[in-house]
Amino acid sequence: MSIDDAVPIAESSRLGGAQSAGLVRPQVFTFAEPPNEMELECGQRLGPVTLAYETYGQLSPQRDNAVLIVHALSGDAHAAGWHSPDDKKPGWWDIVIGPGKPFDTNRYFVISSNIIGGCKGSTGPSSTNPRTGRPWGLAFPMVTISDMVRAQKALVEHLGVRRLLSLSGGSMGGFQVLEWAVRYPECVASAIPIATSARLSAQGIALNEVGRQAIMADPNWAGGDYYGREPPKAGLAIARMIGHITYLSDQQMHAKFGRRLQDRQSFGYDFKTEFQVESYLRYQGDSFVRRFDANSYLYISKSMDYFDLPARRGSLVQAFEGVRAEFLVISISSDWLYPTYQSKEIVKALKANLVPTTFVELQSDYGHDAFLLPNAQLNDAVSGFLANVLRRVRGGGHGGQGRANGA
């Protein structure tokens, strides 16, 4: 996941703009203090657990307007607004979160949560292992999407929210959305999974594995014990470059770079960066290593590989049996990492369970990352859907739309 650096920031979204969430404060919530550690899916225990989060807007007195935003592989809790007037960019999903935006902070209390296993303020492999006083490294227990969601549930409860009006996220964020809806059906009124799947495909696992191998083949990785020394920058940069290729589309790469050369008129017949697309990928790789921990990349990508909702109950239809939320499932026409057919599998299984489900395929050439870019279709779908959910939750209009006992 990345925000394209070339996307201009709308005037209204700048700090002080009418549609900006404004200055926001990173926050943390710590729980599962020993001896009440969190029991992880892998069987190990983890505690204390710290989760980084941010909130935008106000929780209503009825506490019925909370919307949880969950992020993808390399994201963080900073989804909207600005941390300081000096920031170059707002939060990663600022295009849709703020006053008057689809996740309208005038109407909804938006919670943006980080994940455990990450390196953005939450407990992960780069955090200090309380037993040794040193960074965990590979001693950190394996965490799964379920573990991440169970930690988020503790956060949401801590914020005084019993039932989420909605939750949304793209890519791996979509995994968390589905996990929430299945694991806590009574706590989710609606769900908006975007550009995602009910299980990571073999292709997805394959691409993750190449990224992991690149990191682990870097001599600086040192079995994961590189903290305080030079980190495996080269390996992590390659992992990020591979990721970036999968987030774009063939059309978009052609449109953005074509075969154009970078800072030169003709071939140099050597192995220096020549093409613009090479230069772009190197830039993405290099800037990523400054802000992300290689071990977190390993852990989080592995948690994605393990995600498999259908396997849990025999089939996806059965996995969705208890679901009570209504759904807005969104796919992107040019996404080849999480192709539309994977969203349709989700839709099909929801429909088989008579879950009120809307499916929208965004027409975009931008590939997987399109959900991070301005898109009128996305805006209209999310804002319209949320407005109707809020109306229904508050008892207005549309009776009898709930899940029914089908024949």
Added chain:
Amino acid sequence: MSALRKRPTKLRLDYELIESLIPDGARVLDLGCGDGQLLADLIERKGCQGRGIEIDDKAVLECVQRGVPVYHGDMIEGLGFYRDAQFDVVILSQTLQQTMDPPKVIHEMLRVGRRAVISFPNFGHWWVRLQLLLSGRMPHNRLLPYHWYNTPNVHFCTVKDFREFCDRQDLRRVVEIFLTARFQRVTHILANWRAAIAIFQIERGRENMG
């Protein structure tokens, strides 16, 4: 989306007639539901559980605005997502003639639903016949606003054709309603000449009406 379904402002008589065929609280699927107006009304007024399928990008978003759960995509594919008898009524309003495989669509409608309500422009209408006869050109009017080269209508039929089709497929014609181009009701007498629009409610099984 057919041109007929782009006018959300006022309920046309065929919408009202289709609505009148739907029992309160019914589970309804509308194929090619357009902007979702019919479903929104059924949900609002009759407490129905409404679901739609629509291929047009803009129309899908209008459904979302109305709070109508809609599937964005192909009709046959979307129908395939539902289990047998999941709906009480499946509606196909003014879209039959645009489907690539009408028998398949109707078969699927009666698989996922107990009844099907189908409305279509009657190609046997006297004006259509007269236009072709006298001008020698493809009929063109308010209900058939396209030219031969840009029409989405690939499978026109007449009232007579449709009745015959039902009989051959062992489909019971439970209700037949006929309307003029101005949405005024006409009787069954010479319906194939007089009706510009036909609405059929069909179910599985024989025993056709008169």
